[in-house]
Amino acid sequence: MATANRNLSHYDKDSIPDASHLKIGIVVSEWNEEITEGLYQGAHTTLVECGLKEDQLLRWNVPGSFELTFGCKKMIEELKPDAVIAIGSVIRGETQHFDFVCSATAQGIKDLNVNTATPVIFCVLTDDTLQQAKDRSGGTHGNKGTEAAIAAIKMAVLGK
Numbered sequence: 001m002a003t004a005n006r007n008l009s010h011y012d013k014d015s016i017p018d019a020s021h022l023k024i025g026i027v028v029s030e031w032n033e034e035i036t037e038g039l040y041q042g043a044h045t046t047l048v049e050c051g052l053k054e055d056q057l058l059r060w061n062v063p064g065s066f067e068l069t070f071g072c073k074k075m076i077e078e079l080k081p082d083a084v085i086a087i088g089s090v091i092r093g094e095t096q097h098f099d100f101v102c103s104a105t106a107q108g109i110k111d112l113n114v115n116t117a118t119p120v121i122f123c124v125l126t127d128d129t130l131q132q133a134k135d136r137s138g139g140t141h142g143n144k145g146t147e148a149a150i151a152a153i154k155m156a157v158l159g160k
């Protein structure tokens with residue numbers, strides 16, 4: 001089902017585990033800051049609504065989506081969160097650079113999920129236009145940051 005056919009912000013709060021005992025990290029890319037800050041606000045608001053204590057929400061910034069993998073790895077090693085959300089916005093330009101950044105970022109975050117015991121949530125928008133990114137970071141299709149926050153809570157308690 002495409003994003004256009006569902007709202008990224010819709011969730012049943014009663015079905016979400018309590019987050020009051022969790023420590024959640026968020027690593028935010030500074031590229032397309034208007035978009036990534038919107039994603040961060042969606043994630044932050046949802047995590048707090050689900051019980052996360054403000055002092056248990058950790059935030060680091062990195063220059064771009066390509067650096068999300070290193071930032072998440074370093075946060076896992078140094079701060080030991082229960083889960084990490086990687087937030088980025090990649091918007092297609094004139095060259096193939098978009099493809100390389102998206103692929104490397106997705107593969108890097110996938111590798112962290114394989115090689116560490118900490119869930120890393122892929123909250124990276126990969127859009128052809130700025131409008132598509134706006135629509136998915138608090139616009140007409142909701143906020144992928146909300147979706148990522150729910151995934152982070154569910155994965156943090158998986159199997160416990």
Ligand SMILES: Nc1c(NC[C@H](O)[C@H](O)[C@H](O)CO)[nH]c(=O)[nH]c1=O
Nearest residue numbers: 029031063064065066088089090091
């Ligand atoms: N064009 C976008 C980038 N490019 C920068 C890379 O992510 C990286 O920071 C640089 O190549 C240095 O290693 N990053 C985004 O997050 N979004 C873009 O649209």
Ligand SMILES: CC(=O)[C@@H](O)COP(=O)(O)O
Nearest residue numbers: 091092093094095097098
């Ligand atoms: C995703 C990118 O790196 C891209 O925005 C860079 O733009 P361009 O391909 O025009 O250099």
